[in-house]
Amino acid sequence: xxxxxxxxxxxxxxxxxxxxxxxxxxxxxxxxxxxxxxxxxxxxxxxxxxxxxxxxxxxxxxxxxxxxxxxxxxxxxxxxxxxxxxxxxxxxxxxxxxxxxxxxxxxxxxxxxxxxxxxxxxxxxxxxxxxxxxxxxxxxxxxxxxxxxxxxxxxxxxxxxxxxxxxxxxxxxxxxxxxxxxxxxxxxxxxxxxxxxxxxxxxxxxxxxxxxxxxxxxxxxxxxxxxxxxxxxxxxxxxxxxxxxxxxxxxxxxxxxxxxxxxxxxxxxxxxxxxxxxxxxxxxxxxxxxxxxxxxxxxxxxxxxx
Amino acid sequence: xxxxxxxxxxxxxxxxxxxxxxxxxxxxxxxxxxxxxxxxxxxxxxxxxxxxxxxxxxxxxxxxxxxxxxxxxxxxxx
Numbered sequence: 001x002x003x004x005x006x007x008x009x010x011x012x013x014x015x016x017x018x019x020x021x022x023x024x025x026x027x028x029x030x031x032x033x034x035x036x037x038x039x040x041x042x043x044x045x046x047x048x049x050x051x052x053x054x055x056x057x058x059x060x061x062x063x064x065x066x067x068x069x070x071x072x073x074x075x076x077x078x079x080x081x082x083x084x085x086x087x088x089x090x091x092x093x094x095x096x097x098x099x100x101x102x103x104x105x106x107x108x109x110x111x112x113x114x115x116x117x118x119x120x121x122x123x124x125x126x127x128x129x130x131x132x133x134x135x136x137x138x139x140x141x142x143x144x145x146x147x148x149x150x151x152x153x154x155x156x157x158x159x160x161x162x163x164x165x166x167x168x169x170x171x172x173x174x175x176x177x178x179x180x181x182x183x184x185x186x187x188x189x190x191x192x193x194x195x196x197x198x199x200x201x202x203x204x205x206x207x208x209x210x211x212x213x214x215x216x217x218x219x220x221x222x223x224x225x226x227x228x229x230x231x232x233x234x235x236x237x238x239x240x241x242x243x244x245x246x247x248x249x250x251x252x253x254x255x256x257x258x259x260x261x262x263x264x265x266x267x268x269x270x271x272x273x274x275x276x277x278x279x280x281x282x283x284x285x286x287x288x289x290x291x292x293x294x295x296x297x298x299x300x301x302x303x304x305x306x
Numbered sequence: 307x308x309x310x311x312x313x314x315x316x317x318x319x320x321x322x323x324x325x326x327x328x329x330x331x332x333x334x335x336x337x338x339x340x341x342x343x344x345x346x347x348x349x350x351x352x353x354x355x356x357x358x359x360x361x362x363x364x365x366x367x368x369x370x371x372x373x374x375x376x377x378x379x380x381x382x383x384x
Contacts, residue, residue, distance in 0.1 A: 008368050
């Protein structure tokens with residue numbers, strides 16, 4: 001296998017991740033495809049010997065291409081001056097009601113793209129790469145052409161703007177992902193105490209009918225009850241993004257059989273919904289969160305075959 | 307600067323595309339295909355589908371890419 005064949009293979013292994021990333025940075029499937037295609041052309045003329053971490057390099061290149069697209073798009077717009085009103089994002093759900101927060105979480109994926117469209121290009125890229133895809137700030141700095149500290153500030157500003165939007169006042173993507181990761185770890189290890197600490201006292205485990213037919217636990221309420229039901233489970237689950245938020249998916253053989261989504265209230269998991277209905281799964285925007293890209297050994301990350 | 311036609315790049319027409327590198331020409335051809343297909347041109351649809359297939363299946367698409375680079379390299383400078 002020569003260098004370009006190896007690079008093509010690596011690109012293929014990363015392609016769906018890059019498309020998902022580009023889609024969230026650009027908010028358009030067509031533009032995301034164009035961005036990844038442009039990355040592909042850069043791959044074909046790259047010098048393999050000069051690249052230490054190809055997955056990270058691909059992320060950087062795709063991020064830069066997306067940033068260029070966003071800057072070009074912004075320069076075409078004559079009506080952009082500061083932050084615009086965000087259409088379709090109005091009242092937030094009640095602050096601490098898990099049921100209303102669950103309804104809110106369902107709309108987060110689509111609404112997030114609308115809110116992201118209001119961010120300046122650098123902030124959008126820094127925020128998406130860090131808060132959604134856990135890309136470290138030194139890598140983001142390379143993408144936006146600034147220091148890691150400046151990249152951190154950009155992401156932080158983007159986060160504040162997103163959270164300043166009523167619909168996202170209660171949604172903190174980094175914290176949400178950290179909770180889901182901690183939940184996955186505790187469930188796999190059967191750490192009952194850790195699970196209880198992560199769960200809201202009134203947490204609800206809510207499987208759909210298809211999940212029940214597949215053997216899921218029935219509807220369960222309360223931190224200790226839900227922890228008992230889930231402790232030692234989730235061994236086959238993988239960390240994914242579902243409609244823009246960290247979630248878990250069970251995908252034996254690369255085929256998604258169920259998706260577990262989480263609602264966070266007061267820094268704890270307040271609702272866990274298990275979706276196994278194939279029509280509903282098909283409507284979800286699910287993609288892998290590939291944490292090994294930057295050498296995170298603590299979580300081997302999901303299969304690329306999802 | 308060199309010139310290749312849409313037909314030389316797998317398309318159906320003789321539109322000339324100019325560039326300093328094969329990559330530039332490929333990007334121009336990609337844009338040309340998208341533009342004409344967006345204008346409801348049926349003849350270019352197959353070529354656009356093939357172009358998309360190359361980066362979606364990069365290993366299989368490498369043959370076309372290499373062939374295009376070879377053909378571009380063999381052309382005289384203008």
